[in-house]
Amino acid sequence: MSGEDIRQQLDRLSRRERGRLIAGLVNRLGHQHLELAEDVAQEAMLAALSTWQYQGTPDNPAAWLTRVAHNKAIDRLRHEARNQRLDEGVDIGAAPEPEPERIADPELRLIFLCSNTALEGVDRLALTLRVVSGFTAREIANAFLAPETAVAQRLSRARHKLQRLPGPEASPPSIFEIERHLPAALKVIYLMFSLGYAPRSGEQLVRRDVALEAQRLARELADTQHTNTADAQALAALLCFQVSRLNARESESGLPVLLRNQDRSAWDRSAVDAGMHYLQAARAADSPSRYHLEAGIASLYASAPSWEQIDWDAILMLYEKLEALAQSPVVQINASVARAFAGQAEAALRQLDALADEPLLTHYAPFHLARAEVLRLLGQEDRARQQFQAAIESGSSAPVLQHLQQRCLFHH
Amino acid sequence: MAKFALMLPHAPDRYKGLSEDDYMAVIKDYVAWVEQATADGVYAGGHKLTEDTGRVVTSNGEKVEVHDSPFTEVSEILGGLMIIEAADYDAAVAISRTHPHLKHNSKIEIRQVHEV
Numbered sequence: 001m002s003g004e005d006i007r008q009q010l011d012r013l014s015r016r017e018r019g020r021l022i023a024g025l026v027n028r029l030g031h032q033h034l035e036l037a038e039d040v041a042q043e044a045m046l047a048a049l050s051t052w053q054y055q056g057t058p059d060n061p062a063a064w065l066t067r068v069a070h071n072k073a074i075d076r077l078r079h080e081a082r083n084q085r086l087d088e089g090v091d092i093g094a095a096p097e098p099e100p101e102r103i104a105d106p107e108l109r110l111i112f113l114c115s116n117t118a119l120e121g122v123d124r125l126a127l128t129l130r131v132v133s134g135f136t137a138r139e140i141a142n143a144f145l146a147p148e149t150a151v152a153q154r155l156s157r158a159r160h161k162l163q164r165l166p167g168p169e170a171s172p173p174s175i176f177e178i179e180r181h182l183p184a185a186l187k188v189i190y191l192m193f194s195l196g197y198a199p200r201s202g203e204q205l206v207r208r209d210v211a212l213e214a215q216r217l218a219r220e221l222a223d224t225q226h227t228n229t230a231d232a233q234a235l236a237a238l239l240c241f242q243v244s245r246l247n248a249r250e251s252e253s254g255l256p257v258l259l260r261n262q263d264r265s266a267w268d269r270s271a272v273d274a275g276m277h278y279l280q281a282a283r284a285a286d287s288p289s290r291y292h293l294e295a296g297i298a299s300l301y302a303s304a305p306s307w308e309q310i311d312w313d314a315i316l317m318l319y320e321k322l323e324a325l326a327q328s329p330v331v332q333i334n335a336s337v338a339r340a341f342a343g344q345a346e347a348a349l350r351q352l353d354a355l356a357d358e359p360l361l362t363h364y365a366p367f368h369l370a371r372a373e374v375l376r377l378l379g380q381e382d383r384a385r386q387q388f389q390a391a392i393e394s395g396s397s398a399p400v401l402q403h404l405q406q407r408c409l410f411h412h
Numbered sequence: 413m414a415k416f417a418l419m420l421p422h423a424p425d426r427y428k429g430l431s432e433d434d435y436m437a438v439i440k441d442y443v444a445w446v447e448q449a450t451a452d453g454v455y456a457g458g459h460k461l462t463e464d465t466g467r468v469v470t471s472n473g474e475k476v477e478v479h480d481s482p483f484t485e486v487s488e489i490l491g492g493l494m495i496i497e498a499a500d501y502d503a504a505v506a507i508s509r510t511h512p513h514l515k516h517n518s519k520i521e522i523r524q525v526h527e528v
Contacts, residue, residue: 003510007444014440046436053442054458054492056450136433 015134023106044069109172115185123158215239230285234292240275241298244268260307312342363394415525416504421488441512458494
């Protein structure tokens with residue numbers, strides 16, 4: 001294993017452990033101590049790494065960290081109690097009595113807390129990345145392509161808002177209310193994945209980890225009793241299909257590789273299989289969600305033996321349902337490409353031409369690329385070349401892309 | 413195999429004012445190196461030294477005196493030491509070349525551990 005691999009593993013271990021520590025502490029102390037839980041988890045990580053720096057990583061880092069974090073939390077609470085002249089004898093004690101009608105897993109409870117609809121959409125995403133998934137403010141800033149200070153302020157505002165919520169509004173949902181609380185949690189995970197998967201500039205490794213983390217959370221929900229609704233299964237399916245192509249969609253020099261040129265043998269078959277499994281389980285839905293439709297489309301790409309054998313008619317049918325459901329220009333762009341490959345290139349071009357007045361699309365590279373593809377299919381090579389040029393010129397405008405994505409994703 | 417001590421000095425104010433994330437990023441490089449060296453079977457332990465002023469105990473033959481170490485006047489302090497196993501100085505130097513201390517600081521002193 002190379003030093004770089006070890007370093008990446010260590011980053012992942014740090015994030016997972018930080019998230020696990022925070023989840024355990026919030027579970028015991030309550031959401032009003034979220035900030036304390038984060039601070040203590042950070043201190044424990046720092047203490048751990050300072051020691052491991054010379055003595056090597058212990059066999060059971062999780063146990064080591066839990067013990068250190070537990071002790072630090074008791075110290076902090078005693079200190080606060082003394083300052084407020086409260087009784088001594090503070091103890092964070094055992095985990096609270098399990099309530100059979102509530103979600104029990106600390107990490108799942110934390111996902112629901114962070115996706116609380118009292119917070120703005122972007123704040124839910126940032127806080128989930130930070131608190132559940134253990135990314136640092138810097139890593140989140142990298143993924144958001146935003147200044148680190150802005151991200152830190154956003155996190156701090158969101159955290160304080162959550163901490164001040166009265167207990168009933170912040171408590172984990174009962175198993176009878178899952179259907180009401182789950183959509184917000186699923187959306188956070190969906191957005192987390194989009195953030196990590198989008199082929200933009202920025203710290204690539206971090207972005208990849210963000211995408212993988214979203215997949216992990218989706219599978220966690222899909223695999224757990226009570227949260228394993230049809231929509232959760234569909235989201236897990238979608239993310240598994242997308243993850244299966246993570247390696248194949250990027251060339252060795254880091255350039256994006258189009259689906260038709262991707263080396264299908266580089267697709268992660270186990271991820272495809274997992275996707276098919278979740279998609280099967282997702283069929284119990286009364287009506288298909290956006291996740292169902294997107295997962296269905298992804299499954300058709302994944303199951304086609306070659307680019308030439310893709311079932312474009314089936315894909316277009318799903319896209320048409322998705323267009324009706326999502327009302328988003330990004331979906332329309334993707335749908336138009338499917339439409340063109342399904343033999344309706346002229347209708348696809350009309351659809352794209354109608355989108356040309358949308359000011360935000362002027363600098364959105366995928367829009368110009370889609371137009372170029374369709375024009376090329378129609379044999380209009382000169383116009384196609386112009387559109388490729390427009391795509392290249394808009395390629396660097398990551399903030400526009402981000403704005404557009406968020407606009408489309410948050411208001412559908 | 414002989415044992416070699418790697419002494420890792422740094423400027424007294426090297427880590428002052430560093431954000432926790434920055435500091436963590438630095439020490440993660442060290443943890444990763446120690447992991448690698450352990451996996452390679454060449455790491456034999458180490459200790460980080462605290463970043464306080466330490467004490468200096470002196471004797472003029474009659475009287476023992478204790479002083480705080482004059483940190484403000486020195487250009488470097490010893491941050492810690494690691495023990496590695498290597499055939500000879502050349503091998504120890506080769507192992508040290510990848511050490512993150514050279515990236516985050518500037519100097520490693522290598523001394524062979526005397527063994528009979």
